Amino acid sequence: MDVMGDKATLLETGRLTTQSTVREEPGTAVEEARHRAAAEAGDTSAMSRLGALLLRRGDLDGAEPHLRAATAEGDRAAANNLGVLLHQRGYADEAAGWWRIAAVAGSSAAAHALGRHHRERGDEPAAEYWLRQSAEQGHTLGAYALADLLEHRGDVGAERWMRTAAERGHREAAYRLARVLQRRQAVDAGQDPDMAGLHGRAAVRRAVPPSGRIPAEAIVFGGELLDSARLVVGADTTAAAGTEPRTDADTSTGTSTDARTEADGVRRLTPAEEIEQWFRQAAARGHRRAALHLGVILEARGDLKEAGRWYLSAARDGESRAACALGFLLRDAGDRKNASVWWHRAAKDGDGNAANALGALHAERGETQTAERWYRAAMDAGDVNGAYNLGLLCAEGGRTVQAEQWYRRAAYAGHREAANALAVLLLQVGDTAGAQPWFSKAAEAGSVDAAFNLGILHAGRGEDAAALGWYERAAAAGHTEAALQVGIARLREGDRRGAER
Structure with a gap:
């Protein structure tokens, strides 16, 4: 049985070594003989230290009599370690009794162990009391355990103790x-x-093969604005397979230059x-x-x-997400061979993003069946991009029915670009009424391309004001073709200055 994780302590040193990890250190036999001789002569401290040494070695039978003898003489470290020993044997309640004796005598390690004992039994008030006693006495593990308990309860005091433990x-x-x-x-x-942290550029690169654009001329709308506007599938600003444009959230993880210097001249x-x-x-x-x-x-x-x-x-x-991110770094450096090795490693550990990356890699080589297998693996791993990528793969192969099915699956799961792609597909087969809701859903979710496509849709119906609104929205997000359409509309209105902007 585990000993309160790594939370129980021997001799209040903050360390507990189980039998499987023990390494005999030089001089241990000499030290043991010295402690044993002193213990036999009635030295309480030697009894305690000998018991701790044997407990650390995993010799519970040898340690127990020495710890009990030292505890009977009032040695608080021995009482704490006796609790550790009894907990290892499975006598949790008896262990708690000895931890309480040691904690009352001032042992921060015992207070920590006792606090964890109460928490494991659901008695949070008692757990907080003893963990706080431990933390306030400077026990690092006590501070961390208290922070964990407070955070679980949503208590604002959690950060203070988490910081204390981190600083130690x-x-x-x-x-x-x-x-x-x-x-x-x-x-x-x-x-x-x-979405903070790993959802930045490095961790959410989606391995989506370039989808190309569908000329708006294929859709019979008429209307002057369609001369240069094109329906688009996929992210208009995506530069390459497996990448996403950098957003404000990405730069927020970098080091800001907005340093603070306090009145005392110390830079914060x-x-x-x-x-x-x-x-x-x-x-x-x-x-x-x-x-x-x-x-x-x-x-x-x-x-x-x-x-x-x-x-x-x-x-x-063994961190699969790191293996995946390393693969992207290697690919960006032109080393696709080693990138593939790390993606394979991550994908086998269930990383859907890595499976998507492998799918994109094989799709670029024209190895459709292998690409499909990896996209399915991504989907099985819970990555909705797998369904989207399967839709793209089917669409590129002319399998429109299957593409629609995969796009729908991803769109219903909240994938905005899949919703946009589904709308384009429906528009191609003449289902304008079915396409518009998906364009709207994608645009409201933040798809710049969907906003642009809605502009095209409204322009084709002669709804110039609505079209301009969507073009302006896409242009504000950096869509160059949408900006062109806004400029054309301004010129029509005679607003040359607005068109130049």
Whole structure:
């Protein structure tokens, strides 16, 4: 049975070594003999230390009598370690009794263990009391456990103790503190906090093969504005397969230059710098998710070499998202062979984005069946882009019925570009009434191309005011052809200055 995770402590050192991880250190036999001789002579401290040494080694039978003897003499470290031993044996309630004795005597380690004992049994008030006792006495694990409990309850005091634990070197606390700060930064920027961090450029690159554009001339509307306007499928601003345009959210992960200098002349870290600092601290201590997040921040800032090192570190530790991100870095550097290796590794671990990337890679080579297999794997992994990509693949192969099915599946799951592609497909077969709601849904979800396509749709009906509204919306988001249509409309109205803008 586990000993309160790694939370129980021996000799209040903050470390517990189980039998499977014990390494005999030089001098251990000599140290044991010295403690044993002193213990036999009635030295309480030696009894306690000998019991701790044997417990650390995993010799529970040998440790117990020494710990009980030292505990009977009032040694609080022995009482704490006796609790550890009994918990290992499965006697949780008896262990809690000894932890209580040690905690009352001032053992921060025992207070921490007792707090976790109560939390595991659902007694949160008692858990908070003992964890707070431990944390306030300077126990790092106690501070982290208290922060975890308070955060679970939504208590604003959680951040204080998470920061305390992080400042004392607790890597999980450093990681979680960075995530708290990252979500707050997203809220302050008016963004969805659930989209903070890994949903930036590096982590949400979608491996979508170039879909091309469908000329509007194929749709019989008539109307002068259609001369240069074209219906588009997929992201108009996407430069290449597997990428997304960089958004404001991407740059928010970089280091801001808005540093603060207080009255005392000390430079304070910006929110972005502080987030990076905590991720870096956790990553340096072997936290693989922190390494992944740090890589995302560095990549967004353009520090690709260092980003790659952290991605590699996390990927080697089994973080599939880091393996996927590393694949994108390698592909961007022109090394598609090694990119494929990392994508395979990530996809086999269930990463849908990596499976999409492999699908795109094979689609570019014309290996349709292999591409389809990987897109299906992405879909099975819960990545809705797999269905969208399957729709694109079917559409490119002339399998319109299947393409519509996949587009619908992705669109119903909230994929805005799939909704736009579905609308274009319906428009091609003459179903204007069916197309418009999907264009609207995609545009309201933020698809610039759908907004542009709605402009074309309204222009074809002679609804110039409505068309101009959608063109202006797309143009404001950077759509160049929409901007051209706005300019043409302004010229018609005699607003030459507005057209030039």
